[in-house]
Amino acid sequence: MKEVMTEIRNLLLLNDKVPIRLITKPYCKKCMNPVGEDVNLCNSCTEFPHPKISDWFFNRIVTLGIYKTYENKDYNNIPLNINSRMILRLKGTVQKNKDILGELFADGLFKLTNKYPFLLGDFTYLLIPPKDNPSEENQCKYFLNPFIDKLRQQGFNIENISAKLKRNKSIGKNKGKSLDDRFEDVRGVHTLNEINLQRKNVLILDDVVTSKSTIWDISRELKEKNAGEINVLTLGRNLLSINNNMEEDVSSNLNFYELTTYFSNLDNILESKNIEKVKIKESEIADTRIGCKTDKYNIEIDFENLILEHNCDDFLRRRYKNKSFCKHISKLFLYIKEQNGEDFAREKLYSIYKKLLYWNFSYK
Secondary structure, three states, X not given: XXXXXXXXXXXXXXOOOEEEEOOOOOEOOOOOOEOOOOOOOOHHHHOOOOOOOOXXXXXXXXXXXXXXXXXXXXXXXXXXXXXXXXXXXXXXXXXXXXHHHHHHHHHHHHHHHHHOHHHOOOEEEEEOOOOOOOOOOOOOHHXXXXXXXXXXXXXXXXXXXXXXXXXXXXXXXXXXXXXXXXXXXXXXXXXXXOOOOOOOEEEEEEEEEOOOHHHHHHHHHHHHOOOOOEEEEEEEEEOOOOXXXXXHHOOOXXXXXXXXXXXXXXXXXXXXXXXXXXXXXXXXXXXXXXXXXXXXXXXXXXXXXXXXXXXXXXXXXXXXXXXXXXXXXXXXXXXXXXXXXXXXXHHHHHHHHHXXXXXXXXXX
C-alpha cells in the first residue's frame, strides 16, 4: 500500500486500506466548490445565494472528497467514486457495515484535522446536525464517537454538544427544492439549549454538504450562543456545479486497486477471504469479451455492447442495481490480473467505469 501513496497525489488511505481521492485544486478556500485558476472564493461565498443572507457565520468547510451519484434508468443511483459508495453504504441497514465504515471514516476525518490544524483549538465543542424526526437514525453517530475517541487519545479537549442542538420544526427533504427554498425553509429552525459557548471553537461534523443551508443556520445559532470560530468537517461535498455526465467526471488515473475497491463496494478489503475462496474453473479472456465459469455460476462481459451478465443470488439481490461486483466478478478480475497482467486488467475495469451509466448489468 505504500506504493499507492507514493504514486498518487491527493490520495488518503483510511486505516491504511481504503483509498479516498481528496478534492484537487483549484477549489473555493471556504466551501470547496470548484473554481477557476487563481480564484480564492466561489460565487456563492461572495455573492450570497439568498437575498436575506449576509454572512455564512462559519469559517471553512473541509471534506474527505466528492460525493456524487447519477440517476440511471432501471438502476439505483450510481455513485461516482469510492467515497460516494461508502457514504451510500453507511446509509444501509447492515449494522456490521455501519460500524466498520464509521471507524474508517473517523480515521479519515482525524487525518484531515492533522492536515488542517485550524479545525481544532485548545478546546473545541463538537456537534452533528439533528435529524428532522428525532426517532430517525442519525448516520453521523457511526463516525462521531470513534472520531472523538481518536481526538481524546491525542490529548484534544473535546466536548460533544450534539444533544443540545434541536430542530424546532421539520424542514422535509431538500431534494428537489430550489436553492431559495432550502435557505428559507431552514432559517431559524435550529436551537442550541442550555449553553453559552464563551467564544470557544465549534466543529460541525456532517456526512454530506450540498447547498450549505443547514450548516449556515446551525452556524447562525452557534454565533448567537457566543461561539468562536466555526468550522465544518464532512465526509462528502456534493458539488452541484460539476457535470451530470459521469463519463466526464470520473478520474482518469485510478489504479487497479482503486477500481477493484470501487466495484467490489469495499469487499476486496472487508470481505477479502470470501473472494479468495472463489475458484475460476474455465475462462475466455479477449479484448472484446471475457467469460468464465466458477463452481456454480457463469460470468459474461461484452465490451462491445456494454453488457455484464451473471447469475449468483448476491448479484441479483444487492449488486446489479447499483452496478457493483459480487465476489465472483471481483475474483474474475483478480484472476485476469494474474493471467494477463495488471495493465490489461486495469484497462478492462476502467473501460467499464468510464461508461458505467451506459452498461447493462443483468442477472442471467
